[in-house]
Amino acid sequence: MFEDHQGMAAAAAGATTQMGFLPFSMAATAAPNLNFTNNSNNSSSSLDCHQSLKNFSIPPSLSSHHHNNNNLSGTLLSPSSPHATDHFGGPQLLSLQRSSANLWAYGDVNECYNNKRMVQDHHLGVTAMKMKKIKTRRKVREPRFCFKTMSEVDVLDDGYKWRKYGQKVVKNTQHPRLSGKLWWQSLIIYPIVHSIRSYYRCTQDNCRVKKRVERLAEDPRMVITTYEGRHVHSPSHDQEDSQSPSQLNNFFW
DNA sequence: CGACTTTGACCTGCGC
């Protein structure tokens, strides 16, 4: 499912990729080997990076050999709402229980979302004209996933070429749309922080993969990257990096 | 000159 994400994420030098999920956080000392640390009992084990990422349904490239000073640890976020929080105020984490099937948990989430939307549209009884508009405008949501990265650079070199097609100032509140509250009350309880979100498209023809890049307002060191869709081609770095063969780069999901 | 970025306008969905 994730062949498109090969070579993805955090290849930029100096970037510290934050990834992992409960109950594990990972600390990669040297790709392709990662040290997985279990938060609950502090035990750690060195695993083959590629295999491990595969087991956890994380794109292998998140630990790409481009990393020199790897120190991977952190959080996989819910693709739909990277700022969403769980009951404990922390980021919403993906359930990767089905990872043995090498599927992103979000694939299911996304499917549900699309089904719900289809049902809604069906019940709306929209006009043909409107339907046509919907057909052209509302496309089926591609599978998405996002992750948090500690990096000084906003756009991580993931091996693909991207073209920026938009930028937006977004309200980065953890509790948006508070019902029944005056705006100033909301500000007192949940201060609104604005952050800049950039939208990128893969420059390859016929490739409709998009990514969103956003720096966390509450922690400017962190960058949230969201990928949407599947690449229909290999990373452009492949040609350049042929002298450094890597099992990661040779692998297609 | 082509590739890429910037930026305001526009469109759509959602909550109230």
Place this chain on the structure above:
DNA sequence: GCGCAGGTCAAAGTCG
């Protein structure tokens, strides 16, 4: 229905 927010478009600007 209205207003807000997110996402996309496209013209203008910038850069190599």
